Amino acid sequence: MAIRAKLSMIGIIAASFIAGLVFYYLASSHDRVQKKKYIEDMVSLLIHFIIYIWIGKIAVNFLLFIRDPIAVLAYPSNSKALYVAVVLMILTIFYQHYRNKRIFQFDVFIPVFFAASFVYEFIHILLNGITFEWAYLGLLLLLLIVYLLYIEGALARELSYLLFNI
Known part of the structure; x- marks a missing residue:
């Protein structure tokens, strides 16, 4: 249930x-091509954000991750993991802007x-x-x-x- x-x-x-x-x-x-590109960028950022939340959960509970890796990813994340994900997302946006000259x-x-x-x-x-x-x-x-x-x-x-x- x-x-x-x-x-x-x-x-x-x-x-x-x-x-x-x-x-x-x-x-x-x-235009249609631009809309598809923008939607693709948006979905890409969402996938990055989900991965960054997982990375944040691992970083915050690193000792537990060493002992039992599945336990860290199985439980819900907390605010600290979200903060790590937001910082990593901001760094990703800045990197994409610097490297590819793309603006969010x-x-x-x-x-x-x-x-x-x-x-x-x-x-x-x-x-x-x-x-x-x-x-x-x-x-x-x-x-x-x-x-x-x-x-x-x-x-x-x-x-x-x-x-x-x-």
Whole structure:
């Protein structure tokens, strides 16, 4: 029963992220090739982040990893592993920018993140019947509508930075 709950949670997170990517693909005004490249970069960064969380779990619990490697990866991570993953992710973004002259696209990250968050919270409301999440769901919907209204204009990048800093 616990395994089914964990797998369903992973499925909800994956479906939410895929819905965010589809939302970006449909709402973006970039050409098809550029959209695919941006989505590929976003998925690549997500995979890097998951690997970095595993590295963070190993680094934080190194002595336990030496004794029992499976025990470290089997249990959930903590905030220290997340901090290690965030630092490694920032270093990766800086390295990619320095090496390949690629810039992390916040105007891709913002709609994907907001749409994925909206779908995730909506699924939780449907499945669990939690009523105190309606305000957060409304805020995400408002931010998505604001983003869609300004996406065609020249303010898309500036709006992405503004929404990211809220």
